[in-house]
Amino acid sequence: MHLKTASAKRKKYATILTFLTVPLSGFMTDVYLPSFPSMAENLDVSERSIQLTLTCFFLSYGVVQLFVGGILDSIGRYKPVLLSLLVLVVSSLGIAFTKDVFVICLLRIVQGVGTSFIVVAKRAYFVDLYNNVQRKNFLSYFTIVWSCGPIIAPFLGGYLESLFSWQANFFFLAIYATVLFFGELFIGGETIRNFKKFNLRKTALLYTVMLKNKGFLSGILILGLAYSVVMVFNIAGPFLVEHHFNFTPVVIGYCTLILGLSWMLGGIISKKMVHYAFNPKILFFTAFQLVLIGVLIGLGIQYDNLFLLMGFAFIIHICSGFVFTNYFTNNMLFFPSNAGISGGLMGGLLYIITSISSYVISSSGTIVSTFDMSLRYLLIALPLALVIFFAVRYRSKRLKKPLLHV
Known part of the structure; x- marks a missing residue:
């Protein structure tokens, strides 16, 4: 369903869901920062190896953003977001259950790709659906909401690590992505106005x-x-x-x-x-x-x-x-x-x-x-x-x- 033709009520809920999705990138990078020491100890690897997992995410997240905008303009936003959320669920569970830091690095690269698709698609959401006045109003909150991720994530991650283990951070990310997936499935929809051929x-x-x-x-x-x-x-x-x-x-x-x-x-x-x-x-x-x-x-x-x-x-x-x-x-x-x-x-x-x-x-x-x-x-x-x-x-x-x- 295209959200342009959706009811005002559904569009309102879809917008709320978008704001809930905006901090995702901050959670993906920062929620497990307090667990760095215990991950290194539990996996029996060096500090540098654990730090590399964050570097891998940043690298793939950055590289994919160079091209993802054109790709989303050609194939739409909705289906890539759904697929990316599923990828985040599976990869987060994979990290939680593995004991190999090399596998974690590979999965973090995959997560960087998936997060890039989601973030760029949601950044375009307001441009796709709203007029200039409404767009400025929503985008004025965009940066504030985005900032909540890096602020709240490590605070939450510290308690998850203390109460459970480092794996709890990635179980949380899997649950977060799952909630967003079903939200998109039942509330979301396509937002792109005109498809453009990727050049x-x-x-x-x-x-x-x-x-x-x-x-x-x-x-x-x-x-x-x-x-x-x-x-x-x-x-x-x-x-x-x-x-x-x-x-x-x-x-x-x-x-x-x-x-x-x-x-x-x-x-x-x-x-x-x-x-x-x-x-x-x-x-x-x-x-x-x-x-x-x-x-x-x-x-x-x-x-x-x-x-x-x-x-x-x-x-x-x-x-x-x-x-x-x-x-x-x-x-x-x-x-x-x-x-x-x-x-x-x-x-x-x-x-x-x-x-x-x-x-x-x-x-x-x-x-x-x-x-x-x-x-x-x-x-x-x-x-x-x-x-x-x-x-x-x-x-x-x-x-x-x-x-x-x-």
Whole structure:
């Protein structure tokens, strides 16, 4: 059934179901973060092997987003979403029952593909069904609802790990996907207005043109590195909190919950400062982030304390959230006539960069102290600052304004 011809009541329920689906990607990545240490112990593998399971998800999730928009435009949204939800159910159960980390990595790649189809289809839902005024109203809630995933997921995962085991996280994901599947089966429907033939050559040509735009390309690099700052704690934090500071998985969940809120706070501050000149505010928050990391490095030499680390990480993540929100909005304005394709390219490359950063963090050596964590923050924040500096210079030249003109 096409939702365009559905009753107002059914369309309302389908919209609620869509909002329940939006946080899925956050749950897929973050719900099992507090279980990293116990997974490594239970599967008798290294920390790096468990961290690689997250990298695998990010990589496939990013790569598929480069093409999934065109595929969904040619075959529709509804059936691919149903199939993808079934894939998530089966793969989550497969991870819960296996003892082989290699199999888990393969299944996480499969989950990245399935999640990509679902997220892109649901992102298009509001564009397909609603007019401009209604669309703006719903999309204003979209980011807020999406942010709930990375905030709630590790908090829930900490308790699931503490009360049951690491496998409980993936049983939860299977149940979540099952509920969404039956919701789609009985309430959902097709939303696409007009089917379009998938043209890989045309898409590749558009991508080439977009990537030749230095402002757009630097914006993608900044988005990927800004999000990678968050991944420093997500990748290494669970092992540090449990093995070094001797806290429980529940505490890991609270830590990631707090840092998720700080990321959201950075976005809120960004919206409050929307009328401030772009270059000065970006340079200020970037420099402030580097200063904070420098101070944390200095203090980390003498003091090794979780509360110290969390206090500085909270503000560092606010800075990254601020930068991310500003550049996300800025990048969406480069190609307004091809917003869907540019959004897919931006989202895909963002997660590919994040997967590379995650691998670099997990491969950078043992992290056993506050000082070690501060160096990893510097490892990501320094390249971020350099790219921002050159991006700001390019923006100033393009707009023919002085570098720090307010």
